[in-house]
Amino acid sequence: MKLTRIEPLADNEITFTFDGKVISAASGDTIAAALLAAGVTATRHTPVNGSARAPFCMMGACYDCLVEIDGVAVQACMTEALPGLQVQRTTLSASIE
């Protein structure tokens, strides 16, 4: 499914990488929103059977959006996309505190 931004990226565009691919985002976007807008359809694979998972709830409840930043699993829907971030698909599990 191709998503379309309501407003095109303009002066507030930033970039980060996801598995080495450059992703454009608007300043203030979450990582999950930017990945979905860029057409990324799987952000992780389950450790149980390897099935692909992608952001689902977009509000921090399902953990299907986990990605890895600097060796730490984070929820992409709860994490702001910042310039220069190096984000990767993860096989890590979340640490729920």
Ligand code: FES
């Ligand atoms: S999409 Fe559900 S926790 Fe991020």
